[in-house]
Amino acid sequence: MRIIAPSVLSLDYSRLSESVQEVNDSKATWIHYDVMDGHFVPNLTFGPDILKGFSKMSNLFLDVHLMIEDPVKYAPIFIEAGADGITFHSECFDSVSQMIEFIDVLHAHNVSVGITSKPETDIETYKDVLGLVDLVLVMSVEPGFGGQSFQESALDKIRTFDSLRKEHGYNYLIQVDGGINGETAKDAINAGVDVLVAGSYIFKDDISEKIEQLWNI
Numbered sequence: 001m002r003i004i005a006p007s008v009l010s011l012d013y014s015r016l017s018e019s020v021q022e023v024n025d026s027k028a029t030w031i032h033y034d035v036m037d038g039h040f041v042p043n044l045t046f047g048p049d050i051l052k053g054f055s056k057m058s059n060l061f062l063d064v065h066l067m068i069e070d071p072v073k074y075a076p077i078f079i080e081a082g083a084d085g086i087t088f089h090s091e092c093f094d095s096v097s098q099m100i101e102f103i104d105v106l107h108a109h110n111v112s113v114g115i116t117s118k119p120e121t122d123i124e125t126y127k128d129v130l131g132l133v134d135l136v137l138v139m140s141v142e143p144g145f146g147g148q149s150f151q152e153s154a155l156d157k158i159r160t161f162d163s164l165r166k167e168h169g170y171n172y173l174i175q176v177d178g179g180i181n182g183e184t185a186k187d188a189i190n191a192g193v194d195v196l197v198a199g200s201y202i203f204k205d206d207i208s209e210k211i212e213q214l215w216n217i
């Protein structure tokens, strides 16, 4: 399984429609959409209305990564605006039972559900929900900004999630996000990744060529 998910955080918004058209015509099948609230991470990005615009411009799977303090309140609004998948941070929940309740709500809305955490968070805190999610996102940078360097420690985490799914028969996809380029993508794929998120690598260069390169690894 290989899915390329260009992160529109790094898109050149002075040429929005041409860039999205290039992504539509490429080997990418997802669009990664980073929502930041200035509290959970020290940056601000886009709300649901802009997602509606992407939904009109593209038929690709809209993969929404919520880096916000209150995913329970806002996820339904992003679903209404066109999200096909919602990925939330484990740090936003005090207990596993709250996470399970939220995952059930998201599934009732017929979206794919992803879980993630900041690099320093112990994955033990959400191991018990891994059988319930469709995607596990491994953050290979501190969430908040594009253009950071890939943290090698993500590779061990990817291997752990890959072993856990084999061991327990879980069905989630493994996604990696942060510092992905031709080299780090190779390492991540070898470690067990299915979904590559890449922002600056794709959008700061020739969009279709970079997507093609990630596809051909």
Ligand code: DX5
Residues within 6 Å of the ligand: 007, 008, 009, 010, 032, 034, 065, 141, 142, 143, 144, 145, 146, 147, 148, 177, 178, 179, 180, 197, 198, 199, 200, 201
């Ligand atoms: C960072 C975001 C990423 C970001 C990755 O918090 O979650 O999706 O766009 O950007 P690059 O690929 O430039 O590291």
Ligand code: ZN
Residues within 6 Å of the ligand: 007, 032, 033, 034, 065, 177, 197
């Ligand atoms: Zn992201």
